[in-house]
Structures are given as C-alpha cells and as structure tokens.
Amino acid sequence: MKAMSVANGVNPGVFGPVPENAFEHVGPAPEEQNLIVRPPTTYWQDAWRRLKKNFLAMCGLYVIILFIALAIFGPMLTGYTYFGQVLTDANKAPSLAHWFGTDHLGRDELTRVLYGARISLSIGIVASVINLAVGALYGGISGLVGGRTDNVMMRIVDIIYGIPLQLVVILLMVVMGSGLLNIYVALGLVYWLGMARIVRGQVLALKEQEFVLAARMVGADQRRLLLRHLIPNAMGPIIVTLTLSIPQAIFTEAWLSFIGLGVAAPQASWGVLASEGVGGLRSYPWQTFFPAAAISLTMLAFNFLGDGLRDALDPRLRR
Amino acid sequence: MARYILQRVFAAFVALWILTTVTFVLMHAIPGGPFTRERNVPEAVMRNIEAKYHLDDPLWQQYLDYLGGVVRFDLGPSFKFQGQTVNDFIRRGFPVSAELGIISIILSMAIGIPVGIISALRQNKWQDNVTMLVAIIGVSVPSFIIAPLLMYVFALKLRWLPPAMWGSWRQVIMPAVALALLPLATFSRLMRSSMLDVISQDYIKTARAKGLSELAVTWRHAVKNAVMPIVTYLGPLIAAILTGTFIIEQIFAIPGLGRQFVWSVNNRDYTTILGLTIFYGAFLLLMNLVVDIIYGFLDPRIQIAGRKD
Amino acid sequence: MDNLLRVRDLKTSFFTYAGEVRAVDGVNFDVAGGEAVAIVGESGCGKSVTAMSLLRLIPEPGKVLAGSVELAGRDLVKLKEREMRHVRGNDISMVFQDPMTSLNPVLTIGTQLMEAIRQHQKVEKDKARARAIETLEMVKIPSADKRLAQYPHQLSGGMRQRVMIAMALSCHPKLVICDEPTTSLDVTIQAQIIELLKDLKKATGMSIILITHNLGVVAGLATRVIVMYAGKIVEYGPVNEIYGIPQHPYTWGLLRSVPRLDAAEKRRLVPIYGQPPDLLKPPVGCRFNPRCDHAMKICREQEPPFVPVNGNGQHHVACWLQHPAAPAVAGFKKGVPA
Numbered sequence: 031m032k033a034m035s036v037a038n039g040v041n042p043g044v045f046g047p048v049p050e051n052a053f054e055h056v057g058p059a060p061e062e063q064n065l066i067v068r069p070p071t072t073y074w075q076d077a078w079r080r081l082k083k084n085f086l087a088m089c090g091l092y093v094i095i096l097f098i099a100l101a102i103f104g105p106m107l108t109g110y111t112y113f114g115q116v117l118t119d120a121n122k123a124p125s126l127a128h129w130f131g132t133d134h135l136g137r138d139e140l141t142r143v144l145y146g147a148r149i150s151l152s153i154g155i156v157a158s159v160i161n162l163a164v165g166a167l168y169g170g171i172s173g174l175v176g177g178r179t180d181n182v183m184m185r186i187v188d189i190i191y192g193i194p195l196q197l198v199v200i201l202l203m204v205v206m207g208s209g210l211l212n213i214y215v216a217l218g219l220v221y222w223l224g225m226a227r228i229v230r231g232q233v234l235a236l237k238e239q240e241f242v243l244a245a246r247m248v249g250a251d252q253r254r255l256l257l258r259h260l261i262p263n264a265m266g267p268i269i270v271t272l273t274l275s276i277p278q279a280i281f282t283e284a285w286l287s288f289i290g291l292g293v294a295a296p297q298a299s300w301g302v303l304a305s306e307g308v309g310g311l312r313s314y315p316w317q318t319f320f321p322a323a324a325i326s327l328t329m330l331a332f333n334f335l336g337d338g339l340r341d342a343l344d345p346r347l348r349r
Numbered sequence: 350m351a352r353y354i355l356q357r358v359f360a361a362f363v364a365l366w367i368l369t370t371v372t373f374v375l376m377h378a379i380p381g382g383p384f385t386r387e388r389n390v391p392e393a394v395m396r397n398i399e400a401k402y403h404l405d406d407p408l409w410q411q412y413l414d415y416l417g418g419v420v421r422f423d424l425g426p427s428f429k430f431q432g433q434t435v436n437d438f439i440r441r442g443f444p445v446s447a448e449l450g451i452i453s454i455i456l457s458m459a460i461g462i463p464v465g466i467i468s469a470l471r472q473n474k475w476q477d478n479v480t481m482l483v484a485i486i487g488v489s490v491p492s493f494i495i496a497p498l499l500m501y502v503f504a505l506k507l508r509w510l511p512p513a514m515w516g517s518w519r520q521v522i523m524p525a526v527a528l529a530l531l532p533l534a535t536f537s538r539l540m541r542s543s544m545l546d547v548i549s550q551d552y553i554k555t556a557r558a559k560g561l562s563e564l565a566v567t568w569r570h571a572v573k574n575a576v577m578p579i580v581t582y583l584g585p586l587i588a589a590i591l592t593g594t595f596i597i598e599q600i601f602a603i604p605g606l607g608r609q610f611v612w613s614v615n616n617r618d619y620t621t622i623l624g625l626t627i628f629y630g631a632f633l634l635l636m637n638l639v640v641d642i643i644y645g646f647l648d649p650r651i652q653i654a655g656r657k658d
Numbered sequence: 659m660d661n662l663l664r665v666r667d668l669k670t671s672f673f674t675y676a677g678e679v680r681a682v683d684g685v686n687f688d689v690a691g692g693e694a695v696a697i698v699g700e701s702g703c704g705k706s707v708t709a710m711s712l713l714r715l716i717p718e719p720g721k722v723l724a725g726s727v728e729l730a731g732r733d734l735v736k737l738k739e740r741e742m743r744h745v746r747g748n749d750i751s752m753v754f755q756d757p758m759t760s761l762n763p764v765l766t767i768g769t770q771l772m773e774a775i776r777q778h779q780k781v782e783k784d785k786a787r788a789r790a791i792e793t794l795e796m797v798k799i800p801s802a803d804k805r806l807a808q809y810p811h812q813l814s815g816g817m818r819q820r821v822m823i824a825m826a827l828s829c830h831p832k833l834v835i836c837d838e839p840t841t842s843l844d845v846t847i848q849a850q851i852i853e854l855l856k857d858l859k860k861a862t863g864m865s866i867i868l869i870t871h872n873l874g875v876v877a878g879l880a881t882r883v884i885v886m887y888a889g890k891i892v893e894y895g896p897v898n899e900i901y902g903i904p905q906h907p908y909t910w911g912l913l914r915s916v917p918r919l920d921a922a923e924k925r926r927l928v929p930i931y932g933q934p935p936d937l938l939k940p941p942v943g944c945r946f947n948p949r950c951d952h953a954m955k956i957c958r959e960q961e962p963p964f965v966p967v968n969g970n971g972q973h974h975v976a977c978w979l980q981h982p983a984a985p986a987v988a989g990f991k992k993g994v995p996a
C-alpha cells in the first residue's frame with residue numbers, strides 16, 4: 031500500500047484521516063442523479079402559485095368576482111328598478127335614499143349602475159367567448175391542417191387585419207340597429223382575429239411535440255386530436271388573450287354608446303349611463319362619475335388580472 | 350425592398366376593396382337606406398341619389414359605378430344635408446381632426462417611449478413599479494372617461510382651461526391629453542417589454558464585453574432594436590386615436606370630421622356614413638402602409654432580403 | 659512560468675427565488691502569457707459563468723461573491739466599473755458561442771468592429787476603419803473592405819464567427835476567452851475555426867481560454883486542460899496527460915463520450931449516465947458521486963481534496979480513488995512517476 035502511494039506521487043497525509051470502511055464500493059446513485067430540488071409542480075399549480083404572489087392581479091380577480099356578484103344580486107337589493115321614473119326626484123344629488131343620486135328622469139342611479147354591470151359584463155364575457163369560439167376554430171383548423179390551407183387562411187386573416195374593425199362594428203350596428211343581442215353579435219363576430227393567430231401559433235408549436243405523435247400513432251383522428259390534446263395544451267396564451275379581450279369588448283361597447291349605438295333604452299350599459307351623464311356634467315357630475323368609475327375599475331381589474339396571468343402562464347419564466 | 354413595398358401596397362388595396370364591398374352590401378341590407386326605394390326622403394335629395402347611384406341599373410352595374418366613384422375619390426352627396434357632399438365634410442373636418450391626432454401622437458411618443466426605456470433600465474425598482482402602475486391605469490381608463498374628468502376639474506372647477514371649442518392652443522390641451530393617454534401608456538408598456546427583451550439578447554452581452562459604456566450599450570445597441578417592434582404598433586395606435594376623436598370631438602365640441610361622423614350615425618345620414626367609413630378605412634390603410642415602409646427601412650433584414658425572417 | 663492571469667478562490671452565485679445557485683464555487687487556475695488553456699465540462703457546469711466572472715459581466719440576480727482575478731498583477735475584482743470597462747475588449751476580450759445571435763442584426767459589421775476600436779484607442783474614423791479591415795484580413799475573411807458595409811445576416815455562420823474573432827482581436831488583447839466558439843458550427847467549420855485560433859495565437863502571442871464541452875476540439879489548440887464539474891474544478895493538467903492518463907472518473911467519462919477530431923481510429927462513444935446536479939443543492943461529498951461507477955462510501959460523505967499526481971506538480975485531481983487505501987480500478991492507469 032505505502033509503496034504504491036509513493037509510486038503514485040500522492041502523499042496520504044494530504045487526505046487527512048478517513049473513517050472506517052471509507053473505501054467500500056457503493057457505485058452510482060441513480061435515484062439522486064435527476065434529483066429535483068425545486069418542489070415538483072404541474073404547470074397549473076405553478077401558474078397559480080405565481081398568480082397568488084401577484085398582489086395586483088389578485089386584487090383584480092377579487093374586484094371582478096365582487097362586480098359579478100353585484101351584477102347578479104345588486105339590482106334586487108336597492109329597492110328601486112332601473113326603469114322606474116319619479117320625475118319629481120329628477121337630478122337629485124347622492125343621498126341616503128339614493129346613494130348614487132338620480133338621473134334626469136328620477137331613476138335611481140345606483141340601481142342603474144348595478145343593472146348596467148349586468149349588461150356591460152355580459153357583453154364583455156359573451157363577446158369574448160364568441161371571439162374565442164370563432165378564433166379557436168379558425169386558428170385551430172388552420173394550424174392543424176397546415177400547408178396550403180394554412181397559408182390561404184392566414185393570408186385572409188392578414189388582409190382582414192388591415193381593415194379598421196371599429197368601422198365595421200359601427201356599420202354593423204347601423205345596419206342591425208341598436209340592442210343588446212346585436213352588440214353581442216357585432217363584437218363577437220368582428221374581433222376574433224387575434225385569437226385565431228394565437229391559437230394557430232400554439233397549435234403549430236404543439237403539433238410537433240411527442241405526445242401528438244404518440245396520439246397519432248394510436249390512431250386518434252384529427253378532430254379528437256384538436257379537441258382533446260391540442261386545445262387544452264394551448265390554453266395558457268388563450269386564457270390570457272381571453273382575459274384581456276373582455277375589457278376590450280366592454281370598452282368597445284362603451285365607445286359605441288357614446289356614438290349613440292349602444293343598447294336600447296330603458297336598458298343602459300355603463301357606457302350609455304356615462305354618455306348620458308356627460309351632457310349634465312356641469313350641474314350633475316355624479317351622473318357621469320359613477321358609471322365612469324365602474325367602467326374604469328372593471329377595465330383596470332381585468333387588465334391587472336390579464337397581465338398577472340400572462341406573467342404566471344409564461345413558460346419562459348419558469349426556472 | 351421594392352418587392353416588400355409592392356406586397357404591402359397590394360394587400361392594402363385588397364383590404365380597401367373588401368371594406369368597400371362590405372359597406373356596399375351592408376347599405377343594401379338597410380331598409381330605408383340609400384340603395385333602396387322604399388323610404389321617405391325629400392324629393393331633392395332623392396334626385397341627387399338617383400343621379401349619383403342609378404338605382405334602376407342592375408345591381409352589379411351599381412356596384413361597379415360605386416367602386417368607380419371610390420377610385421375617383423368621389424364619395425357622393427349627403428343623404429341629409431342638401432347641397433353638401435361627403436367630400437365637403439372631409440375638406441372641412443379632416444384638417445381639424447388631423448391636427449388633434451398628430452398632436453396626440455407626438456405627445457404620446459415623446460413621453461411614452463422614454464418612460465418605457467427608463468422603466469426597463471430600472472426593472473423591478475420603484476421607478477419601474479410606479480410607472481407601470483400608472484401605465485396600466487392609462488390603458489384601462491378610456492379617453493372618453495378621462496375627457497369629462499379633465500373637463501370637470503380643469504375647466505369647470507379650476508377654470509384654468511376653456512371647456513370646449515377649437516382655435517387657440519389652450520383649447521387643444523385637454524382633448525389632446527385625453528386622446529394621448531392611452532397611446533402614451535401603451536407605448537411605455539410596449540417599449541419596456543421590448544427593451545427587456547433586447548437587453549437579454551446575446552449581442553448586448555457582446556457589446557458589454559467590448560467595454561462599451563452602459564450608455565453606449567443602451568443607446569446604440571438596445572434602443573434602436575427595441576424601437577423597431579414599437580413601430581409596427583403605430584398603425585393600430587393611429588386607429589385608436591382616430592376612433593377616439595369620434596367621441597372626444599363630440600365632448601369638447603370640436604368641429605372635426607369625427608363629430609361629423611357621429612352626427613351622421615345618429616341621424617342615419619347613410620351616404621355620409623358610407624363615404625366617411627371608406628375614407629377612414631383608406632386613411633388607416635395608408636397609415637399602415639407608411640408604417641410598414643418605415644419599418645422596412647429601419648430593419649436591414651427587410652431592406653436587403655425583402656422579407657422578414 | 660510567469661502567469662498572465664491568476665484566478666483564486668472565485669465564487670459566483672445566482673440568488674433565485676428558490677435559493678442560492680452556486681454556479682462557480684471556489685475555482686483556482688492560472689494562464690501563462692501566450693498559453694492556451696481549455697476549460698471543459700458538460701453544459702451547466704459553470705464554465706460560462708466562470709468566464710463572465712472574469713469580465714465581471716454576471717447578470718442579475720448573480721454576484722461574484724469572493725476571490726481574486728489578477729491580470730498581470732492587477733486584481734480585476736477590486737477595479738472600479740470605469741476601469742473595468744477599459745479591461746473589457748482591450749485587455750481581455752470574448753468570443754461567444756452563437757455567432758448568429760452575438761452580432762447586432764441592425765448594425766453593419768464595420769460599425770460593430772470600429773466601435774470596439776474607437777472605444778479603447780482614441781483614433782480617427784479612417785484609422786479605425788483601416789484597423790478593422792486589417793483584423794478582418796487577419797481572420798482570413800475574403801474581400802474584407804466590402805464586408806464592413808454588410809449586415810450580419812448577409813454572412814454565413816462560419817464567417818460571422820470569424821467576424822466575432824476579429825472583433826475580439828481588434829484591440830490587441832492579452833487574453834481572449836472563447837466560450838464554445840465552435841459549438842453551433844458545422845464540423846468542418848469547427849476545425850477551421852480552431853485552426854484559425856491556433857494561427858492567431860502564434861501570430862499575436864495572446865493567451866486563450868478555450869471553453870468547450872467537447873474534449874475533441876481541445877487537443878489541437880490548448881496546452882493545458884481544466885475539467886469542471888458542478889461549479890468546481892475536478893482535474894487539471896497538461897493536455898497530453900489529460901488525454902493519456904486521465905485521473906478523474908468524470909474525465910474518463912468525458913473522453914469516452916466525445917468524438918475527437920484527431921482520433922485516428924473510430925471508438926465507441928459512451929455517454930455519461932444522468933445529468934449534472936442542480937446547483938441549488940449539489941450532492942454532499944464528491945459532487946460527481948451519484949453518477950460515478952466507482953463511488954465509494956467516503957465519496958458520499960466528504961469532499962475529496964486536490965492532490966498532485968504524477969510528481970511533476972502540474973497535474974492535479976480531486977478524487978478519493980487517489981487515496982492510497984482506495985481499491986485499484988480495472989483499466990485505470992494511475993499517474994506514472996515523473
């Protein structure tokens with residue numbers, strides 16, 4: 031032993047004392063080789079963890095939940111109806127009887143704002159869901175079929191992108207006339223382009239991945255492939271786009287209201303309420319202020335949540 | 350480069366043609382619209398419409414006539430104002446709207462882009478957090494909400510600025526600020542994320558390894574690359590400002606084309622709606638084209654290869 | 659040997675949300691003037707972080723925690739940022755892995771070359787231009803003067819890497835760090851680039867640190883090899899000894915797993931099983947023990963010290979197999995006496 035170490039040029043002194051049986055062979059430790067130190071989490075758990083840590087996004091989420099609850103139950107609790115006119119009470123300032131004051135026909139502003147929440151939020155959600163359905167279908171088919179079909183379908187999207195869509199919405203509303211249903215249709219059928227692009231991108235990226243190949247090999251047909259495997263896996267960016275398209279739809283509806291193409295009276299969205307209020311801004315500012323605050327808060331809440339979701343769902347950030 | 354420009358011009362023309370066709374079809378679908386016979390309009394207007402659109406011709410003939418008019422930039426008579434043409438409205442209103450729009454764009458770029466750059470350089474420091482909080486409020490609160498607020502505070506309460514009308518620079522301030530806020534906030538958000546993206550690129554590492562100062566790295570290597578994707582958002586932002594003018598001009602009683610358009614919509618002045626839609630469409634397509642060409646000149650990959658990789 | 663670069667106990671960590679990632683954990687090495695040293699190891703072993711620590715270009719949330727980096731007797735770690743800038747690109751310059759992304763796509767080759775020159779040598783524009791052409795000719799780029807007006811995307815990958823090398827050479831640095839300069843190139847181009855570096859070293863007398871995970875490209879250029887694993891050096895020595903009598907099981911694995919450009923006969927390639935550890939929580943004892951066929955009980959418990967082998971004072975290894983009491987390993991030539 032000693033002789034060999036000299037031949038080796040290594041002085042055992044440099045190693046210091048070693049415990050007994052130190053040189054017993056144990057071999058590699060495969061269980062430790064791929065040891066994952068960071069807590070094992072699925073994509074969704076990880077996203078939720080990141081989202082929960084995002085204060086503003088969570089505030090947004092809570093505000094949205096609160097507003098939805100108010101939209102559903104609020105109008106029943108105020109003791110007024112959104113259409114009940116009391117002309118002697120017209121243009122009253124906020125008071126205990128009318129927390130948000132009254133409008134020029136003596137209708138309770140709080141009830142109208144709460145009822146407006148139903149209309150504005152439903153427009154945001156319904157229009158976005160229609161966008162999602164149309165866009166996901168178009169983009170999904172385009173990406174999945176690929177080749178020439180994809181090329182043609184995307185060329186079409188590129189060209190439509192060039193057309194100013196707000197103008198098309200105005201035209202549609204002029205032709206169809208104002209009304210809640212028409213707004214759902216107009217907004218739903220016009221703003222799906224972004225969704226189509228996102229979905230197609232996701233489908234193309236996912237198409238090449240192993241599990242799709244595996245699914246192909248066991249003989250899954252293309253439709254099933256699209257619905258069961260591809261679309262759920264492309265959900266991250268789609269959810270972000272959806273979340274951000276809701277405030278966009280609410281915004282567009284409010285904008286249409288200011289042009290005079292909103293829902294028909296006596297129904298009133300927040301946009302209608304705000305635009306009616308602007309005329310009396312000098313004397314009755316609360317008629318503008320409350321619906322304006324409702325629109326702004328909702329947009330803000332959805333944008334906070336959308337931004338937070340984007341950060342939380344972005345796989346590039348996972349380290 | 351020439352091929353790139355040609356492609357863009359072609360795409361713009363196709364889009365304009367689609368828009369024109371869609372408007373034509375939609376206007377035919379309206380009962381009482383300009384292209385139908387059952388309606389109550391004054392005799393004089395009726396004659397004008399008749400003379401212009403030859404309603405007795407077969408439909409395809411009308412369509413071709415109509416396209417021909419658009420090509421010659423003859424957008425026809427107003428349906429509600431006797432003796433006025435859509436071209437008259439444009440000549441009177443567009444310069445006002447354009448002035449307002451240009452001031453807003455300049456305002457938003459001059460402030461939004463530097464703010465975005467600074468925010469990116471101070472990533473996650475308080476300067477960044479504060480500006481991005483303000484920016485997200487900026488993209489969330491619509492201009493038509495900001496406008497009454499500004500008017501209430503600065504014109505009605507503080508009485509610093511005139512509440513409405515057009516002419517002096519003091520009357521420009523509030524509408525321009527209201528319009529600029531959204532693009533300003535958008536520019537700063539986009540510029541920030543674009544800068545962060547560029548800063549993490551390898552060529553920035555190379556520039557630092559050369560011993561360049563932080564200023565040179567930021568200015569020469571990061572900002573130019575980061576601004577390029579921003580340029581492509583100019584198109585949609587111009588559209589946002591333009592549609593914003595519809596309402597802002599109404600709120601501040603500015604005699605621009607936007608207010609004319611809203612008036613036409615409210616009064617069902619169909620031919621004017623039609624003509625102005627096509628005018629606005631053509632204008633935005635032209636702006637997009639200009640933006641694309643600017644982009645082509647900024648990016649050497651397009652300039653030389655004629656395409657984006 | 660007079661040492662141009664002397665790195666002692668260098669420690670660099672990244673402070674991520676999950677904790678401290680010790681990317682470089684106590685690294686010592688020297689580079690002599692005019693010498694080429696290779697740093698080898700798998701991806702994620704801390705080679706690039708070591709290189710970037712030398713230039714003090716560690717991105718957030720990273721930090722050089724301790725140690726010294728002496729260049730010709732001057733400790734770079736203690737320099738002011740302004741002084742450090744004068745070192746970067748002037749005394750030490752760097753060639754990165756991917757020439758496709760390492761050049762700014764919107765600036766011409768000329769702009770990018772000349773800005774390095776004008777940064778460090780206060781010269782007129784035409785003088786900088788002449789120097790830029792000269793360096794492009796040095797790296798054997800044909801029609802160099804025409805290249806100045808071209809953009810990176812107009813050149814092939816090999817040409818771009820030559821431009822990167824020209825840029826690194828433009829201020830006559832004492833040391834050029836090449837971080838995987840051939841990894842993203844075709845095999846034939848790889849050999850050309852290594853050949854070019856060899857010629858340039860001879861012509862200019864500069865020192866080179868060649869970082870690679872491919873031991874195959876080392877032989878032609880470097881005189882000494884440093885083997886890194888999980889943020890630590892596990893073996894270093896003259897290139898012929900690393901190839902001829904490698905002492906660390908990790909080095910054996912590396913040698914078995916790569917094709918060598920100069921290998922006469924075809925050998926069977928054997929990959930090392932498993933992956934390098936997560937540096938958030940590296941294994942206790944020898945960091946290589948979970949993947950080591952020869953792991954012993956002590957390897958799981960105590961970190962092996964660095965010991966000299968071969969008696970010439972140039973070849974060192976950190977491995978318990980070197981202990982006189984350790985069992986012999988079949989097929990393993992322990993160091994031969996000097």
Ligand SMILES: Nc1ncnc2c1ncn2[C@@H]1O[C@H](COP(=O)(O)OP(=O)(O)O)[C@@H](O)[C@H]1O
Nearest residue numbers: 672679681700701702703704705706707708937
């Ligand atoms: N920006 C960073 N943030 C966190 N960890 C990093 C960062 N850069 C590198 N690391 C960690 O440092 C280790 C060494 O990386 P690197 O030096 O790039 O390896 P290589 O030997 O392939 O060049 C890796 O394990 C990586 O996890």
Ligand SMILES: [Mg+2]
Nearest residue numbers: 702705706838
């Ligand atoms: Mg590396």
